[in-house]
Amino acid sequence: MEPLKKIIIKDYPYRQEYISYLDIQWGLVVTTIKSHDREINHFIEFIKDEFSLESFIPGDIKASHIRRYLAYLKNHRENGPSTRNSKLATIRSYYKFLEENEYLEEDNNPTLFIRKAKVSRPLPVFLSLEEAQDLLKASVKNTRWPERDHAVLRFFLQTGCRAGELVKIELDHIDLEEKYVRLLGKGNEERIVPLTPNTIEALKDYLAVRDFSPRGKNHLFLGARGDPITYLGLNKLFKEACRKAGILKPNLTLHKLRHTCLTLLLKEGVDLCTLKELAGHQTIRTTVVYTHVTQKEIREAVKKLPLD
Structure with missing residues (x-):
């Protein structure tokens, strides 16, 4: 055919x-x-x-x-x-x-x-801690809305949320006094994610300049015209921040900020069960893939052992 x-x-x-x-x-x-x-x-x-x-x-x-x-x-x-x-x-x-x-x-x-086709699961692409910090610094350089861009990228990196979850966040989903956000995941499954002081500060800076026009309704993050921000808008600000930060990794997409959050937390010793709940994974098998990154680094470290 x-x-x-x-x-x-x-x-x-x-x-x-x-x-x-x-x-x-x-x-x-x-x-x-x-x-x-x-x-x-x-x-x-x-x-x-x-x-x-x-x-x-x-x-x-x-x-x-x-x-x-x-x-x-x-x-x-x-x-x-x-x-x-x-x-x-x-x-x-x-x-x-x-x-x-x-x-x-x-x-x-x-x-x-019908059986699914077999897929070789690649290791997650993610930013190093230094690259993540560079990205946040770049988000406030020469941009039309630095407060929003910085708050969006910091929110991604701190909560590990999906883009589809971020665009659905409404103003009453965040509580800056109690320091948490309610995220609506796949199938409208709700989970509570704590917010760090730096993320709260970034959100306060953004809300101070956010346009509360009726076009944006109750959505937290807005686009340039005052409408709720879209995936395309998120991707554009992410790509621009990467360019300014000089981050040119292959296969680096907006979703990799989620990978970055989960991988960095794993490196800091956060257990898989906690990561699963934070990420909103339905099974821990999805979360386990992040341990492969750590195992790869361990193997590379062992190779450096100075023994004949």
Whole structure:
């Protein structure tokens, strides 16, 4: 089959209900919901085209249809295993929605028979303590809103939160007197994260100059026009701070600030169970990956032992 052209989002079975499900039940941000919507649309258009179907009926789809789609992603789109697994997870979310709302007969979920592709998990990329400090210093240099940029980056580095969690923080989610923030994680799971004195100071400096216009409503961090800050806005200020700090590490993304926080805490002796709760990981297996970084450094240190 020829690679599909750019997909124009079309309607598909229970689309609006699925979008509401992702918003209300899973608590996903708008950009993630749009991504899921596009992926389901792409999957359905492929199935209809590949198997010459006039319409898409979820209950008629078999595991073999999904495997054909995954093979197309691998061989024609050259998607790696992580990307294919992500798209499979989206398809699973759609069928889970159908099951929970009884739009699919019991035991008729084709995604249950699909295994994820094996992925070699790379060591997390993170900043050293010195690089993190340089980044914070750079955040206040020649920027339109130094108080906000500094508060955002310090907040990321101190709390280890996800970008999707930060954009959802509202003013009443922080308590500067009691020194904590309430974060809404995946599936709207709430967790309380303490704030350090330096982070509180940075937030106070930002709030002193924050525009309390109605456009920003109750969101803590705002964009340049007074609207709630977006992931694109966060990424832009992060990249600019990295450039000013002279940090040019490969594969360095905004999410790596989360890795930096957790890795630096691990190096300071914080136990895995505490890290798991701070990070909002569902299982400790996700947290364990950060120990590999420490083990690598230990091996490198042992090699320096001056013995013949």
